[in-house]
Amino acid sequence: MSKYTEDDLREELKTKEYEYGFYTDIESETFPIGLNEDIVRAISKKKEEPQWMTDWRLDAFKVWKDMAEPEWANVNYEKPDFQAIAYYSAPVTVDPNKTLDDVDPDLLAMYKKLGISVDEQKKMNNIAMDIVVDSVSVATTFKKTLGEKGIIFMSISEAIKEHPELVKRYLGTVVPTKDNFYAALNSAVFSDGSFCYIPKGVKCPMELSTYFRINQAGTGQFERTLLVADEGSYVSYLEGCTAPSRDENQLHAAVVELIALDDAEIKYSTVQNWYPGNAEGKGGVYNFVTKRGLCEKNAKISWTQVETGSAVTWKYPSCILKGDNSVGEFYSIAITNNYQQADTGTKMIHLGKNTKSTIISKGISAGKSQNSYRGLVQISSRADNARNFSQCDSLLMGNACGAHTFPYIEAKNKTAKIEHEATTSKIGEDQIFYCNQRGIDTEKAIALIVNGFSKEVLNKLPMEFAVEAQKLLEISLEGSVG
Amino acid sequence: MLKIENLHASVEDKAILRGINLEVKPGEVHAIMGPNGSGKSTLSSVIAGKEEYEVTDGTIVFNEEDINELAAEERAHKGVFLSFQYPVEIPGVSVTNFIKTAINENRKAKGLEDMPAKDMLKLIREKAELLEIDRKFLSRSLNEGFSGGEKKRNEIFQMAMLEPKLAILDETDSGLDIDALRIVANGVNKLKSKDNAVIVITHYQRLLDHIVPDFVHVLYNGKIVKSGGKELAHELEEKGYDWIKEEVDA
Numbered sequence: 087m088s089k090y091t092e093d094d095l096r097e098e099l100k101t102k103e104y105e106y107g108f109y110t111d112i113e114s115e116t117f118p119i120g121l122n123e124d125i126v127r128a129i130s131k132k133k134e135e136p137q138w139m140t141d142w143r144l145d146a147f148k149v150w151k152d153m154a155e156p157e158w159a160n161v162n163y164e165k166p167d168f169q170a171i172a173y174y175s176a177p178v179t180v181d182p183n184k185t186l187d188d189v190d191p192d193l194l195a196m197y198k199k200l201g202i203s204v205d206e207q208k209k210m211n212n213i214a215m216d217i218v219v220d221s222v223s224v225a226t227t228f229k230k231t232l233g234e235k236g237i238i239f240m241s242i243s244e245a246i247k248e249h250p251e252l253v254k255r256y257l258g259t260v261v262p263t264k265d266n267f268y269a270a271l272n273s274a275v276f277s278d279g280s281f282c283y284i285p286k287g288v289k290c291p292m293e294l295s296t297y298f299r300i301n302q303a304g305t306g307q308f309e310r311t312l313l314v315a316d317e318g319s320y321v322s323y324l325e326g327c328t329a330p331s332r333d334e335n336q337l338h339a340a341v342v343e344l345i346a347l348d349d350a351e352i353k354y355s356t357v358q359n360w361y362p363g364n365a366e367g368k369g370g371v372y373n374f375v376t377k378r379g380l381c382e383k384n385a386k387i388s389w390t391q392v393e394t395g396s397a398v399t400w401k402y403p404s405c406i407l408k409g410d411n412s413v414g415e416f417y418s419i420a421i422t423n424n425y426q427q428a429d430t431g432t433k434m435i436h437l438g439k440n441t442k443s444t445i446i447s448k449g450i451s452a453g454k455s456q457n458s459y460r461g462l463v464q465i466s467s468r469a470d471n472a473r474n475f476s477q478c479d480s481l482l483m484g485n486a487c488g489a490h491t492f493p494y495i496e497a498k499n500k501t502a503k504i505e506h507e508a509t510t511s512k513i514g515e516d517q518i519f520y521c522n523q524r525g526i527d528t529e530k531a532i533a534l535i536v537n538g539f540s541k542e543v544l545n546k547l548p549m550e551f552a553v554e555a556q557k558l559l560e561i562s563l564e565g566s567v568g
Numbered sequence: 569m570l571k572i573e574n575l576h577a578s579v580e581d582k583a584i585l586r587g588i589n590l591e592v593k594p595g596e597v598h599a600i601m602g603p604n605g606s607g608k609s610t611l612s613s614v615i616a617g618k619e620e621y622e623v624t625d626g627t628i629v630f631n632e633e634d635i636n637e638l639a640a641e642e643r644a645h646k647g648v649f650l651s652f653q654y655p656v657e658i659p660g661v662s663v664t665n666f667i668k669t670a671i672n673e674n675r676k677a678k679g680l681e682d683m684p685a686k687d688m689l690k691l692i693r694e695k696a697e698l699l700e701i702d703r704k705f706l707s708r709s710l711n712e713g714f715s716g717g718e719k720k721r722n723e724i725f726q727m728a729m730l731e732p733k734l735a736i737l738d739e740t741d742s743g744l745d746i747d748a749l750r751i752v753a754n755g756v757n758k759l760k761s762k763d764n765a766v767i768v769i770t771h772y773q774r775l776l777d778h779i780v781p782d783f784v785h786v787l788y789n790g791k792i793v794k795s796g797g798k799e800l801a802h803e804l805e806e807k808g809y810d811w812i813k814e815e816v817d818a
Contacts, residue, residue, distance in 0.1 A: 520656045522640035524670035538660030
């Protein structure tokens with residue numbers, strides 16, 4: 087029988103191209119490569135930052151110089167040469183006083199290709215959006231509407247100038263500069279990112295969104311996001327990312343800090359689709375990200391992530407449950423294909439009483455990829471009646487990929503209740519045949535099975551993001567049955 | 569409708585079907601019986617197009633078309649349906665979502681748009697009622713934690729939704745209690761028409777009390793060794809398969 091066999095599928099999978107791998111020829115101003123104090127100063131100066139900010143960066147740089155890259159993750163890659171990267175690149179047409187109409191038409195065309203027409207977003211989707219290309223934030227929509235509610239949503243560079251008291255008060259409080267190698271690097275050289283402040287008691291009326299894009303070759307992207315939800319407020323925040331296909335590895339080292347004050351709630355959703363490298367494992371983005379949130383009393387932080395891109399991912403969105411009765415959640419789908427490697431998970435640090443955390447992790451591995459879940463649940467001695475539920479499921483396709491689970495539990499309080507469940511399964515020929523027999527082709531069958539597997543997490547995403555995420559799952563996995 | 573000639577098939581180089589001849593016309597019900605290991609399930613898988621099975625000789629013609637080279641989903645699009653002996657679980661995919669996907673994929677193959685949600689809902693309700701399926705059942709994950717009866721009823725529900733031209737029921741009676749058997753058989757009988765055909769694969773006579781066959785074939789060692797009317801099933805029930813074996817082996 088001439089059938090669409092597994093081998094055909096594998097072949098097709100290999101040749102499946104990265105949809106967002108285009109490069110837009112926009113004029114950019116890029117700093118010379120390499121990193122030293124002068125570069126840090128130059129970045130700060132370029133951004134017209136106040137002295138305190140320059141000093142903060144220089145401190146971080148000093149710390150970073152003496153730090154070593156972490157080796158403990160279950161990933162293997164050639165270490166980036168930090169002196170071969172340009173630490174600042176910006177489209178030159180960006181005006182600090184930009185409005186959407188002033189934006190370079192080439193840039194706008196790029197957004198269209200990305201499927202995010204800023205204009206339409208603005209009118210139809212009721213999503214306020216900040217877009218960071220290479221290092222600089224180029225468009226922030228809906229500023230006025232948000233302003234009426236006292237919500238501040240702007241690039242972090244603007245925030246440093248316009249709301250220095252807020253930035254100074256919170257920046258680095260959740261992820262200190264010394265936290266880890268990449269966080270220190272980011273603190274020294276971050277060039278832009280988003281800042282958001284939701285005032286007391288305000289429920290943000292729309293989804294806030296940041297779209298990150300690495301465009302220029304040979305640059306690193308180091309964005310910094312700081313989100314503060316004041317007492318009793320609520321915000322849902324979305325983050326998406328893409329990059330052009332390039333043979334070299336690009337570095338992305340971001341830091342995201344969330345602060346949920348008493349009774350506040352933050353929902354933070356990410357769809358990460360950085361260029362994963364080609365079928366032979368050449369190129370792709372190194373995604374080394376530190377994301378952490380702090381919960382005060384009765385506060386809640388929910389991380390939801392769909393990780394499909396990047397050659398190497400190192401990422402552990404975490405919650406520090408400092409306040410009593412605070413709640414932390416982590417919902418994750420991580421897909422690896424070809425030679426991708428992901429070491430991702432979360433840390434739930436229970437400090438307050440009656441704190442609760444939930445971890446649902448879905449790892450899907452195909453090709454020759456390696457997919458690891460790494461998670462820490464820590465219950466401090468003061469955290470009476472803390473509860474955690476963790477569920478880590480892995481789905482394997484083919485025989486050449488790997489799924490690993492590294493759960494760490496440290497409980498110093500006897501009243502803690504911790505549950506951990508883990509499963510590993512494989513997409514079976516029988517499942518595929520069953521679908522085929524009902525008229526569903528193999529590609530669609532895999533999408534259906536993977537969507538079913540990931541459902542608990544997909545359900546946590548805001549509607550419009552869930553649709554995008556589902557499509558992304560299909561693209562990332564087209565045909566890898568074993 | 570279905571014409572199988574001299575069909576030989578093997579799995580992992582082991583010959584299982586050794587020259588099957590079978591013709592099924594619209595409106596007919598055929599029963600295929602036989603002892604364990606005679607090739608009954610293999611025959612159904614080969615007709616449905618399971619890729620592990622290699623057809624080494626012979627032809628399968630469905631509605632004047634040789635379907636031997638077609639993928640399983642293409643055969644499904646043409647109206648071949650297999651009710652599985654062991655339906656698989658797909659966690660996280662609801663009964664409704666699964667059948668919706670199947671219907672729309674079949675429509676797509678015919679160049680039709682997706683079925684409007686309203687029509688889909690109506691159709692699901694109608695067919696669920698026919699098979700005495702509880703509404704709550706429809707939102708459960710496909711076959712996950714289903715009892716034997718629920719699994720088989722779900723198979724017939726899918727058959728009712730997809731309205732195939734040829735339905736092959738592979739050991740649909742196994743794992744069913746008498747009530748479930750009656751419901752499933754009633755469902756099949758209600759779906760029967762002069763335009764479609766049913767092949768019932770079974771080890772026992774009892775399902776054939778409810779779904780009455782026009783023809784009964786006995787499969788043994790990969791060949792149909794005896795064919796007859798429904799009375800042949802009764803004879804088998806009474807005497808077992810040994811006399812057939814003896815007749816063939818003699």
